[in-house]
Amino acid sequence: MTSSSKAIAAFPLLILTCIGTLSYWSEVRNDQDRGWVTHTLHVVEKLQTLRIDITQCETGQRGYMLTGKDRYLELYQAGVTQVRQDLRELPDLTADNPNEREAITRLDPLIASRLAELNDGIWVRKESGLLAGAEAVTRANNGEKWMGQIASQISEMRDTEAALLTSRLETAAASTRKIKIVIVGGNALAILILLAKYVVIRREIDKRNLAERSLRLSNERLERRTAELSETNIELESFAYSVAHDLRAPLRHIAGYSGVLVQDYASRLDEEGLRCLGKVSDCAQKMGRLVDDLLSLSKIGRQELKFQNTPLDVLLEQAIDDVAPEWAGRKLEWQIGDLFKVECDPGLVQQVFVNLLSNAVKYTRTREHAVIQVGQTRQNGERVVFVHDNGVGFEMQYAGKLFGVFQRLHKARDFEGTGVGLATVQRIIRKHGGRIWAEAELDRGATFFFTLGAPEKNTSRAGKFPIPEGQMHVTQS
Amino acid sequence: MSHKVEILLVEDGVEDAELTIRALRRYKLANNIHVAEDGADALDFLFCRGAHEGRRFSHPPKLVLLDLKLPKINGMEVLRSIRADERTKAIPVVVLTSSKEERDLVTGYNLGVSAYVQKPVEFEQFSEAIRQIGMFWMLINQALPPGAFAASNAYGD
Numbered sequence: 001m002t003s004s005s006k007a008i009a010a011f012p013l014l015i016l017t018c019i020g021t022l023s024y025w026s027e028v029r030n031d032q033d034r035g036w037v038t039h040t041l042h043v044v045e046k047l048q049t050l051r052i053d054i055t056q057c058e059t060g061q062r063g064y065m066l067t068g069k070d071r072y073l074e075l076y077q078a079g080v081t082q083v084r085q086d087l088r089e090l091p092d093l094t095a096d097n098p099n100e101r102e103a104i105t106r107l108d109p110l111i112a113s114r115l116a117e118l119n120d121g122i123w124v125r126k127e128s129g130l131l132a133g134a135e136a137v138t139r140a141n142n143g144e145k146w147m148g149q150i151a152s153q154i155s156e157m158r159d160t161e162a163a164l165l166t167s168r169l170e171t172a173a174a175s176t177r178k179i180k181i182v183i184v185g186g187n188a189l190a191i192l193i194l195l196a197k198y199v200v201i202r203r204e205i206d207k208r209n210l211a212e213r214s215l216r217l218s219n220e221r222l223e224r225r226t227a228e229l230s231e232t233n234i235e236l237e238s239f240a241y242s243v244a245h246d247l248r249a250p251l252r253h254i255a256g257y258s259g260v261l262v263q264d265y266a267s268r269l270d271e272e273g274l275r276c277l278g279k280v281s282d283c284a285q286k287m288g289r290l291v292d293d294l295l296s297l298s299k300i301g302r303q304e305l306k307f308q309n310t311p312l313d314v315l316l317e318q319a320i321d322d323v324a325p326e327w328a329g330r331k332l333e334w335q336i337g338d339l340f341k342v343e344c345d346p347g348l349v350q351q352v353f354v355n356l357l358s359n360a361v362k363y364t365r366t367r368e369h370a371v372i373q374v375g376q377t378r379q380n381g382e383r384v385v386f387v388h389d390n391g392v393g394f395e396m397q398y399a400g401k402l403f404g405v406f407q408r409l410h411k412a413r414d415f416e417g418t419g420v421g422l423a424t425v426q427r428i429i430r431k432h433g434g435r436i437w438a439e440a441e442l443d444r445g446a447t448f449f450f451t452l453g454a455p456e457k458n459t460s461r462a463g464k465f466p467i468p469e470g471q472m473h474v475t476q477s
Numbered sequence: 478m479s480h481k482v483e484i485l486l487v488e489d490g491v492e493d494a495e496l497t498i499r500a501l502r503r504y505k506l507a508n509n510i511h512v513a514e515d516g517a518d519a520l521d522f523l524f525c526r527g528a529h530e531g532r533r534f535s536h537p538p539k540l541v542l543l544d545l546k547l548p549k550i551n552g553m554e555v556l557r558s559i560r561a562d563e564r565t566k567a568i569p570v571v572v573l574t575s576s577k578e579e580r581d582l583v584t585g586y587n588l589g590v591s592a593y594v595q596k597p598v599e600f601e602q603f604s605e606a607i608r609q610i611g612m613f614w615m616l617i618n619q620a621l622p623p624g625a626f627a628a629s630n631a632y633g634d
Contacts, residue, residue, distance in 0.1 A: 245576065252598050258600065259604070
């Protein structure tokens with residue numbers, strides 16, 4: 001997934017989170033707004049109650065003044081208690097509004113004066129009777145004045161609260177509208193983004209499908225090509241085989257007839273004639289070896305590997321036996337290290353050892369004290385087999401030619417050979433999925449390294465030649 | 478027939494035939510050699526038919542030297558026919574070929590070849606191989622008397 005599409009994927013999530021937060025916050029605000037509406041209604045109700053309670057006081061007092069009955073006195077007293085209670089609660093209720101508080105401070109003395117007047121009336125009635133009370137009330141004659149002021153003060157306050165209520169109801173309605181907008185708008189936006197995302201993903205899937213299809217097509221093409229190539233390869237191999245095979249017959253005849261000449265007509269040839277005849281049969285033999293080597297090279301190309309878990313030590317031992325005739329009569333020191341077990345075609349890998357050892361034997365021919373070392377080492381986690389000799393070596397600049405067919409780094413006069421041996425070795429190693437390479441220095445020996453198949457999983461120490469002394473056993477000629 | 482044929486050489490190559498005969502003669506191993514140049518002639522000779530109608534089964538060759546690449550009928554087919562018939566199945570057949578193909582070896586031994594020899598390029602080695610083959614099959618090996626198989630089977634019945 002690209003970074004831009006990742007951002008697109010994260011976006012709806014962000015939007016939904018915002019919507020959620022906004023909704024919650026709006027809901028809290030809305031709750032508060034509704035709370036204020038309720039509060040205002042409460043204040044209005046309290047003011048109403050105050051008005052009624054004051055009226056109760058007046059009714060109680062008037063009743064007592066007229067009848068002198070205790071019932072009215074009790075009514076009056078209860079009213080006074082309730083008025084006092086109301087006046088205690090109102091400042092708390094209007095704490096949010098300084099104007100209302102001020103109004104209350106104006107209301108307070110008015111009510112106190114009115115209550116004092118009422119109380120005076122009751123006292124006169126108690127002490128001096130009906131007529132004196134009436135006279136006192138008439139004399140004071142302030143009741144109407146106080147009550148008018150009180151009523152207008154309360155209605156003023158109620159008007160204020162009514163205005164407050166209207167504005168608070170509007171605020172609450174507005175916040176409800178806001179919540180609706182946030183929820184509907186936010187969800188619409190999220191849906192839009194998800195749709196866009198769907199389109200983007202759809203497009204990506206289409207693109208990927210297209211890429212997969214073209215990959216499959218090119219894979220199929222590649223497979224066809226590989227099949228064609230391996231078919232061509234097989235054809236070439238069998239062509240090489242039949243050429244080599246058919247070359248063998250005339251060669252045998254050349255060698256045969258020159259042999260007949262030597263056997264039956266030698267007496268009729270002079271020395272030069274005999275020498276030339278010898279050359280003919282030498283050349284035929286050399287070509288015979290060449291053809292045989294080519295045959296075995298082409299055979300490796302054609303044959304299927306027969307894998308078997310094989311201890312390389314055993315193959316090496318057999319190979320040493322095989323090359324024994326090649327160093328007969330010479331002094332040669334073998335230093336053999338422990339080798340590992342590996343899945344390989346034992347016949348072919350033995351041929352690798354035979355060819356490498358045969359080379360080592362051949363190119364140490366000029367050494368008075370010839371030493372050949374074989375062992376294992378480790379490079380980049382791969383187990384590597386090496387064959388080292390202290391022979392004539394070669395110049396590293398020609399190392400690239402080492403494994404080519406018919407490529408030779410030494411004059412045939414000095415060291416005989418067909419130039420097929422190392423090509424064969426390389427072909428066997430490559431068929432196993434391994435690698436072969438060489439390190440050498442002119443006149444100071446050569447070392448051939450090879451691996452067989454896939455590297456091991458654990459990449460441990462990368463040891464280098466030479467091998468530890470303790471792992472070797474030495475055989476002396 | 479005045480002479481009893483001792484070796485049937487099945488070989489289409491003139492040079493190969495000549496060199497083989499030379500080697501055999503050199504060691505005085507073959508006075509009577511018949512050369513068949515293709516598989517059909519070899520079978521006619523062995524089964525006393527066609528050009529060889531006058532021959533009798535009572536005088537089989539002591540040895541058949543058989544090349545594999547032959548015109549008309551190839552060497553393996555010739556070998557199969559020889560081994561399939563009671564009158565010829567005891568005749569020693571040595572394959573003498575330039576092929577060392579494992580497939581050919583397997584087929585040869587499956588069909589009951591007596592020996593399988595790859596012709597060496599080197600003439601000395603070639604001569605030596607021919608000498609040893611001739612010595613063993615002509616002089617050392619005890620051949621089955623003609624008709625012995627048929628007779629023993631008759632007793633069995």
